[in-house]
Amino acid sequence: SQQGEEDPQALSIQEGENATMNCSYKTSINNLQWYRQNSGRGLVHLILIRSNEREKHSGRLRVTLDTSKKSSSLLITASRAADTASYFCATDAMSNAGNMLTFGGGTRLMVKP
Amino acid sequence: DTAVSQTPKYLVTQMGNDKSIKCEQNLGHDTMYWYKQDSKKFLKIMFSYNNKELIINETVPNRFSPKSPDKAHLNLHINSLELGDSAVYFCASSRGGDYYNEQFFGPGTRLTVL
Numbered sequence: 001s002q003q004g005e006e007d008p009q010a011l012s013i014q015e016g017e018n019a020t021m022n023c024s025y026k027t028s029i030n031n032l033q034w035y036r037q038n039s040g041r042g043l044v045h046l047i048l049i050r051s052n053e054r055e056k057h058s059g060r061l062r063v064t065l066d067t068s069k070k071s072s073s074l075l076i077t078a079s080r081a082a083d084t085a086s087y088f089c090a091t092d093a094m095s096n097a098g099n100m101l102t103f104g105g106g107t108r109l110m111v112k113p
Numbered sequence: 114d115t116a117v118s119q120t121p122k123y124l125v126t127q128m129g130n131d132k133s134i135k136c137e138q139n140l141g142h143d144t145m146y147w148y149k150q151d152s153k154k155f156l157k158i159m160f161s162y163n164n165k166e167l168i169i170n171e172t173v174p175n176r177f178s179p180k181s182p183d184k185a186h187l188n189l190h191i192n193s194l195e196l197g198d199s200a201v202y203f204c205a206s207s208r209g210g211d212y213y214n215e216q217f218f219g220p221g222t223r224l225t226v227l
Contacts, residue, residue: 033215042117042203042218043156086154099144099207099214100168103156 006089006107014112019076021107023089024069030092032065033101034074037086046074046087081113116140117219119204125225126194134189134222136204145187146205146216147179156203162187191224199226 007022023032031050035043049056049065049072056063062075076083086108090101117138126132138145147159160179161168167179176192191198201221207214 035218037154040221042220043205043216045215045217048215088156099216100146100158100161100170101216102158103148106154106156108154 006087006104008107009105010108010110012110012112013079015079015081017079017111019079019083019109019111021074021087021089021109023072023074023104025072025089025091025093025102025104026070027091027093029067032063032072033090033092034061034063034072035088035090035103037088037106039085043088076109079109079111081111084109084111117204117206117217119202119219119222121222122220123223123225125227127227128194128196130194131190131192132194132224133191134202134204134224136187136189136219137185138204138206138217138219139185140206140217142206142208142217143184144207144214145181146207147187147189148203148205148218150201150203150221152200159189160187194226196226199224 005024013019029051031048033048034046037043047058047063049063060077065072086106088103088106090103120135144163146161148156150156158170159173178190179187181187201223203221204219205216207216
């Protein structure tokens with residue numbers, strides 16, 4: 001199975017609600033990153049959290065990391081229709097050479113206006 | 114200004130053909146990557162390359178080969194294309210050098226093998 005698996009696979013909410021996505025991984029990591037992908041486009045980096053950090057904020061985004069459980073969560077507060085996209089977590093594992101990221105399968109978020 | 118660009122955006126070709134996808138980054142980054150995204154949206158690293166080192170994901174067939182004419186370019190050559198190669202291929206770049214660098218992605222090339 002893949003390092004970095006998101007849960008849920010799909011999420012549909014109303015504008016203004018909060019969206020929470022979870023990610024689990026298997027090996028020790030240097031950092032964990034979240035990316036957004038709009039339909040038909042490339043991935044855009046949202047936030048990076050280092051293995052020695054537990055929580056990080058960026059605007060309406062809040063990311064947590066629990067290395068003991070090998071899990072992370074991405075919270076988007078006060079969601080907007082423009083947040084509709086797929087969200088991927090990616091891990092930079094200690095065993096990886098060359099800064100290669102391992103991506104999960106993504107969570108497809110739909111925010112209804 | 115486009116940070117990471119790829120050409121072509123769409124590529125339709127017959128099985129058995131050889132094709133190339135070009136990638137350029139104008140960010141001055143040291144490391145470039147190729148990823149493959151399948152129809153279920155799973156994204157898998159294929160290569161990581163800087164001017165010193167090529168790291169190959171062991172699952173990538175040797176029909177795939179990256180070629181870097183200079184630091185700003187990393188092209189992907191694919192020989193003897195197969196149906197299973199149909200996917201979206203993304204190029205990315207990062208500063209490299211340590212483990213805390215975000216990656217910047219290109220818009221993707223949708224490859225369809227008939």
